[in-house]
Amino acid sequence: MISVQNLYKSFGGKSVLNGIDLEIMEGETLAIIGRSGSGKSVLMKHIIGLLQPDSGKITVDGTDINSVSYADLRRIRQNFGVLFQGGALFDSMSSFDNVAFPLRTFTTMSEKEIENVVLGCLNMVELPGVGTKMPAELSGGMQKRVALARAVALKPRYILYDEPTSGLDPETSNTIDELIQNLADQLNVTSIVVTHDMHSVLNIADKAALVHEGRIHWAGTIDELHRSDDQILRSFVKANEYLIGK
Amino acid sequence: MKISNELKVGITIVVAITIFIFGVRYFEDLPLFQTTYSLTAEFDNAAGLIAGNLVRVHGVSVGSVNAVGISDETGKVEVQFHVDRKIIVTEGSYAVVSGIDALGAVRMDLFLGPRDAAPIPEGGLVGAGEGNDLFGDLTARAPAMVQKFDDVLSGLDQVLSETGTMLSEPNSDLRSSLASVRGSVAQLERLLTEERTRISSILRNVEDATGSIKTLSAENGPSVTKLISDLSVTMATLDKELISLGDASRGLTELLNKINEGQGTLGKLVNDPSMYHKMDSTLTGINALLADFKANPGKYLGEMKLVDLF
Amino acid sequence: MLQYAKNLLFDPIQALGRYSQLLFKAFGAVPEFNTYRKNLWEQMIHVGIDSMPIVMLAAAFSGAVTTVQTSYQLVSPLIPKSIIGSIVVPSMVLELGAVVTGFILAGRVGARIAAELGTMRVTEQIDALEAMGLNSIGYLIVPRVLAGIVMFPVLYVAACFVGIGGGMLVGHFGGFVPMGVFVDGAREFFQPFDPIFGLIKCLVFGFIITSVSCFKGYYTRGGAEGVGKATTEAAVASCVLLLFADLILAATLL
Ligand SMILES: Nc1ncnc2c1ncn2[C@@H]1O[C@H](COP(=O)(O)OP(=O)(O)OP(=O)(O)O)[C@@H](O)[C@H]1O
Numbered sequence: 001m002i003s004v005q006n007l008y009k010s011f012g013g014k015s016v017l018n019g020i021d022l023e024i025m026e027g028e029t030l031a032i033i034g035r036s037g038s039g040k041s042v043l044m045k046h047i048i049g050l051l052q053p054d055s056g057k058i059t060v061d062g063t064d065i066n067s068v069s070y071a072d073l074r075r076i077r078q079n080f081g082v083l084f085q086g087g088a089l090f091d092s093m094s095s096f097d098n099v100a101f102p103l104r105t106f107t108t109m110s111e112k113e114i115e116n117v118v119l120g121c122l123n124m125v126e127l128p129g130v131g132t133k134m135p136a137e138l139s140g141g142m143q144k145r146v147a148l149a150r151a152v153a154l155k156p157r158y159i160l161y162d163e164p165t166s167g168l169d170p171e172t173s174n175t176i177d178e179l180i181q182n183l184a185d186q187l188n189v190t191s192i193v194v195t196h197d198m199h200s201v202l203n204i205a206d207k208a209a210l211v212h213e214g215r216i217h218w219a220g221t222i223d224e225l226h227r228s229d230d231q232i233l234r235s236f237v238k239a240n241e242y243l244i245g246k
Numbered sequence: 247m248k249i250s251n252e253l254k255v256g257i258t259i260v261v262a263i264t265i266f267i268f269g270v271r272y273f274e275d276l277p278l279f280q281t282t283y284s285l286t287a288e289f290d291n292a293a294g295l296i297a298g299n300l301v302r303v304h305g306v307s308v309g310s311v312n313a314v315g316i317s318d319e320t321g322k323v324e325v326q327f328h329v330d331r332k333i334i335v336t337e338g339s340y341a342v343v344s345g346i347d348a349l350g351a352v353r354m355d356l357f358l359g360p361r362d363a364a365p366i367p368e369g370g371l372v373g374a375g376e377g378n379d380l381f382g383d384l385t386a387r388a389p390a391m392v393q394k395f396d397d398v399l400s401g402l403d404q405v406l407s408e409t410g411t412m413l414s415e416p417n418s419d420l421r422s423s424l425a426s427v428r429g430s431v432a433q434l435e436r437l438l439t440e441e442r443t444r445i446s447s448i449l450r451n452v453e454d455a456t457g458s459i460k461t462l463s464a465e466n467g468p469s470v471t472k473l474i475s476d477l478s479v480t481m482a483t484l485d486k487e488l489i490s491l492g493d494a495s496r497g498l499t500e501l502l503n504k505i506n507e508g509q510g511t512l513g514k515l516v517n518d519p520s521m522y523h524k525m526d527s528t529l530t531g532i533n534a535l536l537a538d539f540k541a542n543p544g545k546y547l548g549e550m551k552l553v554d555l556f
Numbered sequence: 557m558l559q560y561a562k563n564l565l566f567d568p569i570q571a572l573g574r575y576s577q578l579l580f581k582a583f584g585a586v587p588e589f590n591t592y593r594k595n596l597w598e599q600m601i602h603v604g605i606d607s608m609p610i611v612m613l614a615a616a617f618s619g620a621v622t623t624v625q626t627s628y629q630l631v632s633p634l635i636p637k638s639i640i641g642s643i644v645v646p647s648m649v650l651e652l653g654a655v656v657t658g659f660i661l662a663g664r665v666g667a668r669i670a671a672e673l674g675t676m677r678v679t680e681q682i683d684a685l686e687a688m689g690l691n692s693i694g695y696l697i698v699p700r701v702l703a704g705i706v707m708f709p710v711l712y713v714a715a716c717f718v719g720i721g722g723g724m725l726v727g728h729f730g731g732f733v734p735m736g737v738f739v740d741g742a743r744e745f746f747q748p749f750d751p752i753f754g755l756i757k758c759l760v761f762g763f764i765i766t767s768v769s770c771f772k773g774y775y776t777r778g779g780a781e782g783v784g785k786a787t788t789e790a791a792v793a794s795c796v797l798l799l800f801a802d803l804i805l806a807a808t809l810l
């Protein structure tokens with residue numbers, strides 16, 4: 001279980017987060033939606049301790065991640081898989097090595113076993129045969145999918161996805177949505193999906209939270225989302241419905 | 247075969263370490279592979295010899311000095327050095343420290359003993375010969391030289407005062423005494439003028455040499471400055487002594503003038519034959535001394551002659 | 557204006573504080589050898605072996621130029637030709653070998669490290685490492701600094717070797733001083749501490765160049781422009797600090 005309490009963060013006087021409260025239950029998939037620049041990525045980085053809050057508390061399984069030692073924080077982080085908005089592939093390594101990296105670093109698997117897992121992951125993101133390619137030789141969407149394969153390779157308990165389907169065609173988007181859903185269902189992964197894509201939200205999420213002006217403006221289940229008459233939420237959903245022609 | 251990174255790095259490091267060790271040994275002039283043939287020499291004075299200075303035989307570099315230190319037991323300077331294995335250092339060999347310390351060019355010359363003599367074993371002691379560090383000698387001997395000069399002059403002074411005393415005694419054969427004295431004084435004066443030009447030319451030589459050394463080794467600063475200041479002190483002392491020599495001879499002339507004019511107790515002096523004899527022998531002594539001084543000025547100015555070498 | 561003065565005073569102190577903090581963390585990560593073992597070999601190749609040709613080229617020329625210039629300046633017939641060897645070898649061993657190598661590495665390795673780490677920072681690769689639970693400082697900085705400390709002395713040895721060799725060859729074939737005389741002169745004034753001092757200097761230089769560049773790269777901000785800025789700053793700061801370290805070491809150890 002991850003909980004965020006009263007989180008404040010500002011960068012050089014410009015406040016980004018103004019008291020975020022959020023709870024994600026075990027096995028749940030939470031979609032975080034919000035306009036560009038509203039602070040979704042910043043919130044996500046706080047959850048794995050990459051950014052330190054100005055005030056507020058973040059607990060993972062009951063542990064305050066900002067008051068534990070660096071060694072303990074790293075141990076907690078090993079339960080996470082993170083897909084960064086820009087992919088963040090190691091550009092000095094091939095796609096294969098990128099996906100194999102967490103396996104080689106944190107497991108004692110043999111090269112043969114690692115190869116099996118890596119090829120399996122690359123297949124899941126519909127990129128068989130890109131193993132030898134360097135990240136610079138891949139398209140933006142392909143990089144994103146290799147990064148996704150890397151994030152899930154260790155089958156972590158928590159996966160944070162920062163816009164997993166942005167920049168992808170609708171067909172591949174659906175595949176990714178399915179992948180996220182499968183991981184959540186089969187491995188009981190707790191997922192946080194940052195996205196603009198309402199289509200994805202409706203497909204995969206159990207709950208959604210809308211970040212607006214540095215706060216969680218609205219949070220609830222997908223059912224509640226359908227029924228809500230909140231002005232800001234409605235306009236956000238509406239803009240999306242227009243886009244996907246629903 | 248693809249060379250792994252580990253191997254590449256490893257090989258490079260090993261090569262570097264090897265080059266480093268061999269390079270240092272090479273410039274330390276230690277043989278690269280064979281063991282060292284090392285020897286020891288003892289000196290009273292190292293004359294500025296330091297580790298790294300060359301060891302030469304007939305002017306050929308055959309090795310270098312490893313260490314220079316004061317021996318705990320003997321209190322002498324102990325010099326450890328090594329030479330090529332090809333050089334056979336036999337009994338009867340001796341070592342000499344030479345070169346000019348002030349210029350930083352000190353070395354050790356090794357004079358080998360007879361070829362058929364037994365070789366000195368590894369680590370054995372090589373005898374010490376006389377060095378010829380000009381500056382060092384000059385500086386070291388300057389006080390002794392001044393002392394000697396001083397001795398000569400005070401001896402002269404004493405003789406003169408004795409002469410004075412004798413002249414005041416009666417019963418002396420004034421005529422012959424005066425003739426002797428006059429002869430002696432003339433001789434002394436002549437000698438002094440002669441030697442004075444000589445001494446001043448020597449001093450000029452010293453000055454020239456000092457000047458050229460000064461420009462030559464300006465970068466050797468402190469040691470040369472020290473040396474030169476020592477030298478000028480020496481010269482100043484010499485000068486002073488020469489002035490007092492002049493004073494002494496002037497006093498003698500004055501005294502003789504007085505005798506000539508018949509002043510003092512000269513009447514008594516004429517009536518004492520034993521005094522006359524004494525004075526005569528004294529004057530003969532002065533004569534002999536002056537003659538010796540003239541014939542063999544090197545004996546008294548010996549040390550100064552070194553300066554002529556420049 | 558006041559703000560400017562304040563920044564002028566506090567920025568360097570703050571930077572120094574962050575630099576030492578980073579070093580402290582890096583030092584703490586040294587025992588995690590497994591984290592950076594593979595990177596260490598890679599960095600040793602990048603820092604050391606890949607820099608070898610350019611370092612040797614520069615060193616050979618500085619040795620040759622020192623020989624030619626020394627013999628040009630020694631016009632007095634009273635000074636033996638062997639003095640050329642007595643000057644070139646210690647110059648190379650004490651100063652040129654280390655400083656020439658240092659400047660080349662500051663430009664070549666320093667800039668490379670800052671650009672690499674800077675890019676990793678702005679493309680969130682460092683965040684990705686951290687998010688996996690890896691110690692990014694241990695993984696990225698420790699092997700680079702260690703590689704600098706280990707390989708710099710190796711490059712120094714190479715630089716001295718070809719520098720003295722170059723000086724000797726140019727002296728011999730250029731008709732300035734025969735090789736044997738050169739070596740005699742070098743031996744006469746050779747101090748075994750000189751190369752040791754050179755090595756100590758190289759350890760310090762290697763540490764300064766790599767750690768400063770890592771610092772600049774690791775804390776890069778602001779996209780491609782930030783990476784460019786970090787790269788330039790890393791090279792400049794390395795060179796300047798290297799000169800200061802050179803002076804301080806000479807003043808304290810010689
Ligand atoms: N390291 C930083 N330094 C300064 N400002 C930052 C930093 N990171 C984020 N910000 C600011 O915080 C705000 C939120 O950024 P964030 O990346 O979280 O937006 P987002 O909600 O993820 O947007 P998008 O959907 O476009 O990714 C932005 O205005 C950004 O300028």
Ligand SMILES: [Mg+2]
Nearest residue numbers: 040041085162
């Ligand atoms: Mg974002």
